[in-house]
Amino acid sequence: MNRTMALLSVAMAGVFWASGGVAVQDFFSHTDKTAMELTNIRMTSAGLIMLVIAWRLGVLKNSVAILNQHPRRWLDTVLYGAVGVVIMQYTYFKGIETGGAAPSTVIQYSCPAFVVIWQSLYNRRLPKLGEVIAVVLAMIGVLLLVTGGDFSKMLVPLECIAWSLTSGAAFAFSTIYPKHLFAMKIDQYSLTGLGMIIGGLATFALIDNADWTSFLDPAICFDVIWIILIATVGAFLCFNVGLKYVTPEEASVTATTEPAASVVISFFVFGTVFGSIELIGIGLVIVAILCPTFIKR
Numbered sequence: 001m002n003r004t005m006a007l008l009s010v011a012m013a014g015v016f017w018a019s020g021g022v023a024v025q026d027f028f029s030h031t032d033k034t035a036m037e038l039t040n041i042r043m044t045s046a047g048l049i050m051l052v053i054a055w056r057l058g059v060l061k062n063s064v065a066i067l068n069q070h071p072r073r074w075l076d077t078v079l080y081g082a083v084g085v086v087i088m089q090y091t092y093f094k095g096i097e098t099g100g101a102a103p104s105t106v107i108q109y110s111c112p113a114f115v116v117i118w119q120s121l122y123n124r125r126l127p128k129l130g131e132v133i134a135v136v137l138a139m140i141g142v143l144l145l146v147t148g149g150d151f152s153k154m155l156v157p158l159e160c161i162a163w164s165l166t167s168g169a170a171f172a173f174s175t176i177y178p179k180h181l182f183a184m185k186i187d188q189y190s191l192t193g194l195g196m197i198i199g200g201l202a203t204f205a206l207i208d209n210a211d212w213t214s215f216l217d218p219a220i221c222f223d224v225i226w227i228i229l230i231a232t233v234g235a236f237l238c239f240n241v242g243l244k245y246v247t248p249e250e251a252s253v254t255a256t257t258e259p260a261a262s263v264v265i266s267f268f269v270f271g272t273v274f275g276s277i278e279l280i281g282i283g284l285v286i287v288a289i290l291c292p293t294f295i296k297r
Contacts, residue, residue: 002245009242013235014257020231021092021101022265027223028097033214035093040203041212041224043089046232047196053237054189063190073181080178081195082202088170089199091163099160102266102274106145106259106282107156107164109289110138114172130291137288144281145274155278188240259286 027038054060067073095104116131127135146156154161181191204210215224263282266272274282 006242006245009238011242011257013239013242015261016231016235016238018101018105018258018261018265020227020235021096021105021262022269023223023226023231024093024096025101025266025270027220027227030219030223031217033220034207035090035097036203036206037210038093038224038227039086039090040200040207040210041215042200042228042232043085043196043203044200045228047193047198047200049228049233050189050193050196050236053233054187054193057187057189059187060190060193063186063194066184066186067181067194073184076178076181077191077194078198080174080181080191081198084170084174084177085195086199086203088167088174090203091167091170095160095164095167098163099157100266100270100272102263102272103145103156104160104164104167105262106285107142107161108168108171109259109285110142110165110168114169115176118172118176134288134291137284137291141281141284141286141288144284145278146281148275149277189236192236259289 024038027033051060054063067077092104092108095108116127116135120127120131142161143151146154146161148155178191178195182188215221259282263272263274
């Protein structure tokens with residue numbers, strides 16, 4: 001695979017993730033199923049598929065062996081799945097349920113601010129110039145998106161803002177926390193699959209009556225299949241395939257396709273329209289994602 005195709009592959013992952021948010025919005029418009037129930041079936045099903053992929057690639061056995069070398073590594077995997085991934089997925093779904101796919105996705109991508117704050121506190125250092133600019137741009141962008149420039153009112157429900165910001169924080173945690181496990185040469189498919197399985201199993205305790213047969217309802221079945229196969233497994237496969245041929249910095253740039261694609265897809269599917277000020281806010285969030293990479297270069 002050449003570099004151009006690799007970049008397109010990573011960019012397509014962002015589009016797939018964005019399409020998943022739109023599918024979630026359509027899902028909630030046709031059912032009374034809860035966000036936790038959707039989190040349960042998505043994580044458990046996608047986790048099983050990811051582990052099968054890791055097994056077929058021949059990397060699962062080695063990854064499990066590395067985890068077995070120390071009980072603390074399994075504890076870290078459990079925390080990654082049952083805390084980070086579950087909270088990220090559930091709060092993202094709640095954000096979409098209360099405010100729609102496009103605003104929830106854009107607000108969630110304020111996560112660079114949470115990453116900068118965490119790393120600065122953890123490493124006991126002041127943030128770098130690019131990090132400061134990214135945080136400021138993300139905060140201004142989200143503020144413009146949710147107010148339309150009129151700070152006396154909210155265009156996006158406060159509940160959606162709260163859920164989406166929480167998802168952004170959980171997203172940042174899920175990005176940072178398992179880095180030491182990846183550094184031990186644990187395969188991404190294996191760790192992600194295990195995290196999803198563990199998180200998915202944990203959510204059974206939070207559901208009164210787990211009935212997966214109800215997800216076969218024709219009104220929502222296509223959405224559920226799309227969310228699991230395309231927006232989760234397919235997106236991750238595209239991202240990992242492309243990541244083999246591009247740098248992490250280049251991959252992070254193409255990640256901006258997710259909030260942008262979410263806005264475009266929401267317009268064509270649901271007729272979601274943003275004013276000029278809100279679009280400027282969305283643009284600032286996207287620039288915030290790009291900023292540290294460009295300044296580093």
